[in-house]
Structure formats: structure tokens, C-alpha cells
Amino acid sequence: MHTTIGKSVNSIQLGDCLDVMKSISKKSIDLIYLDPPFFTEKAHRLKTRDRTKEFSFDDIWGSDLAYSEFLYERIALMKEILKETGSIFVHCDKSGEHIVKAILDNVFGVDNFQSEIIWIYKRWSNSKKGLLPNHQNIYFYSMTKNFKFNPIYTAYSETTNIDQILQKRTRDEHNKSVYDINDRGVFKHGDRKKGVPLSDVWDIPFLNPKAKERVGYPTQKPLLLLERIIELVTDKGDIVLDPFCGSGTTCVAAKLLERNFIGIDKSPAAVDLSNSRLSQPIKTESNLLKNGRESYINADQEALSLLKGIEFNPVQRNRGIDAILVEQYENSPVLVRVQKSNETLAEAASHLLKAKVTKQAKKVILIQTKENDMFEADVNEADVNYEGLIVIPSPAVQINRALRNYPNVTGDRMRFLLGKDIQHFR
Secondary structure (H helix, E strand, O other): OOOOOOOOOOEEEEOOHHHHHHHOOOOOEEEEEEOOOOOOOEEEEEEOOOOOOEEEEEEOOOOHHHHHHHHHHHHHHHHHHEEEEEEEEEEEOOOOHHHHHHHHHHHHOHHHEEEEEEEEOOOOOOOOOOOOOOEEEEEEEEOOOOOOOOOOEEOOOOOOOHHHHHEOEEEOOOOOEEEOEOOOOOEOEOOOOOOEEOOOEEEOOOOOOOOOOOOOOOOOOOHHHHHHHHHHHOOOOOEEEEOOOOOOHHHHHHHHOOOEEEEEEOOHHHHHHHHHHHHOOOOOOOHHHHHOHHHHOOOOHHHHHHHOOOOEEEOOOOOOOOEEEOOOEOOEOEEEEEOOOOOOHHHHHHHHHHHHHHOOOOEEEEEEOOOOOOHHHOOOOOOOOOOOEEEEEOHHHHHHHHHOOOOOOOHHHHHHHHOOOOEEOO
């Protein structure tokens, strides 16, 4: 027997969602988002940042059939409590996506499949044989064709022709898209453009280890991801259900967006964690989304061009390093810095040597770009250790020296100038 929804709204319910959902009124939920076990056949455990608490759950099933039966039974019940205008979003990855898709097709119907959303992110790990998995899938189904949907628009691509934005398009007699013109042969202005409709590939950063909203739950998703889903298919005051709420991200996102919510989880620790987050919601702003990936690309391209012909990884946002060579030296990274136009060779060396210490490198390379710039004019730090520093003149410096018959500075000369043990390649 279904009861009224008022008792459970804006709360986290403890229990198996199969049991709890039986008490939710039919056709009362606007959005269901679920991040169920992924069929990884692993036990997932993660400690909080302060190491005082560990959250864990088992995702071990033994067979496709056991996992399928578990999921089918619950998703079938979700259909009963979803409004005619409602939608369901099911999160999964490669482990069980074939099972999830088959169940959703069966329960909601192939005609109500709306999108397979690909959530992409940069997340590094030790490489293994094969491609690094950097995405997860979210299946979006509606209850009916009359589902609620709020379009979201994004910026035009950098390669978009301005005429495509300004000019109106129509179809010719061959049904080909062409620019629309008036009787005088002049193009017509297009309608008001809001941007490009949101695609099914979402580039949203994974929560980094230092994110303020990270709570140490093994499968915690970023608030930004759930906010986008909620904004897409609900309005203020609507009810959002998360039957596997875990750390409570869906409920926190719903609260921040002025939606009502119901969370369910069978773990008392997860329920306590969710309630704690709801009492003091914390959201990490993404500078990457706000400013764009391009804002992070500030490596000195002119400087890096001097390394052409050798394998290296450019370094962004670092004062002391421009690149790290792919080749290592005695199992430690080889750091490279190029002297900038506004600094002396000594200043450049100082920045690089500080990085050498913090990154525990044994060999660092400094490329000199300014002629007649000698260390003795600036270096007076008695405690600076120059061991492992190699100074290499850039091609421009070498050419200028050759044209002026300027003698190359040998390692012996540099050691004399510095009174240090330093190598200088000709």
C-alpha cells in the first residue's frame, strides 16, 4: 500500500530502496537519479581525509543474473513512482552498462530512451595495457514523450563560421540547408541565438583529492554533475529521488537548487554522512569550467620550441619548470627550464634549483637564451647547491657566439666563475 510522500520528503531514509520505495506514492517523483553498484566484482573502501573513518560497500555478485535480478526488481518499482512528466538517470560504467541498458529498455521502453550521456574527466592512474578509462555512462530515459526538459546552451565552437550565427538558414528544393535570402538577394538575419544546445558529452572535472566537498566516500560524484542533471529535467519545488544516495550528493544538489529530495541508503554510515552534508552544504567551484581548459595552458610555447626533437611533457602553471623529459636520470625526473627574457641566468637557475629540491630531481637542465649573461653578476647565495645543474646555450646564443668569435664557456670556466661544481655544455 502506497502512502503519502510528505513523511519522507527532504530526508534520508535508512534501508533497502526496494522496501522504502514501496511507501512512496505512485506517480509522485519528478526525477530519479541512481548511482547503483557498478558490477565491478570488488569491495570498495575509502578513508576520510583525516583518516578517522572508513566508508565501504561490497559490489560482488558472482554472476550477471544475480546483478540483473537485483537491479531489475528495483528499477521496475521506480517506474511506478515516477510522474508521467518525469525522467530517470542511471549511472554506470563498462562493467555493467550492457545489463543496465537492457533493463531500462525493458522497463521504460526503447522509445523512451533519450540519451546516453558520456561524463568525461581527467583522472590519472598508473598505466596498464590498454586505454585509460576516463569516462562513465549515464542513461537518460523518460517516463513518457511528455517529459519535462529545460534546454541548456553552451558556447559556439571556436571554429564556427560567424555567418552560421548571424544568417538565417532554410532548405532548398533538394532539401539541402542553405542561407536564406530575400527578393533582393540579401541574406536574412537569423533568429536570436542562445548558443549550442547541450550535447551528450559532459566535460566535468572529477573531484580532486583536495576538493572541499570531498568527504572520503568511495563513489562520491561532483555536485556540478548532479546539478546539471537536476536543472535539465526539473523545476524548483519538484521532487528528486536518489535510491542509492551514498554520500548524499544528489540530495545536497537538490537542496542547493531549491528542489525537494528523498535519499535512501542501507548503510547507517552513509545516512549519517548525507545528513551531515545537508546540514552544512559545501560546493567546490570548478575553475576549469569557469575559465575553460585553455586558461590552464600557459606553458611557454616559444621556450618549449627549443626542445623540439626530444620527448618531453610540458608543465603548466609552474614558476620553476617548463618541461619534464620523458627520459629519466637514475630513476628521477629530469627538469628543464628556459631562461626568460625578463630574468638573468642566475634568477632562472635559482627558480630551477628550488624545483630540483622540491621534486627530488638529480639532474636539471637550464637553457640560456641571453648572450653575455654570466652567473658571477648575480649569484651570491652561499647555501645554493649547483650539483646536477646543466647549462646549455640556446641555438641563438650559440650562433651569436659563432658570429662574434665569442668563446664558448667551458665547464672549467664556469666552475671558476662560480666556485661551484657545475656543468656547461658547449
